[in-house]
Amino acid sequence: MTEQDPDRQSHFAAIRARAEAEMHAIGITADFIPLLVDTFYGRVRAHPELGPVFDGRLAGRWPEHMEKMNRFWSAVAFKDGGYGGKPVMAHQGVAGMNPPLFQTWLGLFSATLDDIAPSPEAKAWFMATAERIAKSLVLSLFYNPADDDPALRRA
Numbered sequence: 001m002t003e004q005d006p007d008r009q010s011h012f013a014a015i016r017a018r019a020e021a022e023m024h025a026i027g028i029t030a031d032f033i034p035l036l037v038d039t040f041y042g043r044v045r046a047h048p049e050l051g052p053v054f055d056g057r058l059a060g061r062w063p064e065h066m067e068k069m070n071r072f073w074s075a076v077a078f079k080d081g082g083y084g085g086k087p088v089m090a091h092q093g094v095a096g097m098n099p100p101l102f103q104t105w106l107g108l109f110s111a112t113l114d115d116i117a118p119s120p121e122a123k124a125w126f127m128a129t130a131e132r133i134a135k136s137l138v139l140s141l142f143y144n145p146a147d148d149d150p151a152l153r154r155a
Contacts, residue, residue, distance in 0.1 A: 012081070019079035026125055027118030028077060036126070037069045040112045049104055053096040076129060087133070088140040099142050102134040 023029070044050045045062075058065050068085060075083035091097065109130050110123075117123040 012079075015079050019077065022125075023077050026121040028122050028125075030074065030078065032116075032118065032122075033074045033077065034070055035116060036112070037066060037073060039116055040109060041066060041069065043108055043112060044105075047104075047108060049101065050108065053094060053101060056096060057094050077126075088137065091137055091141055097141070099138050102138050106130060106134055 041054075041062075044054055068083070071083040072085065072087075074080055106127075110127055113123040113126055117126065
């Protein structure tokens with residue numbers, strides 16, 4: 001260990017403590033994460049548009065995906081470092097995925113939060129986070145800089 005390690009550990013502990021306090025203030029506990037993941041992905045699987053896309057990628061691997069999503073949302077909410085995946089790579093090449101599906105996903109996520117979020121602040125926090133994630137994925141997966149070229153738009 002270097003001399004910086006205690007400082008780094010202290011820094012990350014402070015980040016986790018702030019995240020836990022922020023979550024607590026809006027009514028989120030660690031128990032909320034599996035409720036969110038189970039409820040939302042149960043709805044995804046039953047959704048006429050989202051279900052086939054997700055099942056096409058995850059058939060036979062849903063338990064692993066659910067565990068990964070629990071780790072992901074826990075890491076996002078509580079800054080606990082429990083997720084180390086690469087979301088963009090995981091979403092590359094998914095058959096049937098297109099930018100409008102992300103809006104459908106966000107709508108279903110919002111409806112799920114309407115039903116289970118413990119407070120309006122919790123819904124707002126999770127929605128803002130999901131919207132940032134969706135925007136990042138759409139830009140990473142589908143953005144083509146040539147689409148913004150005025151010369152090409154006139155053609």
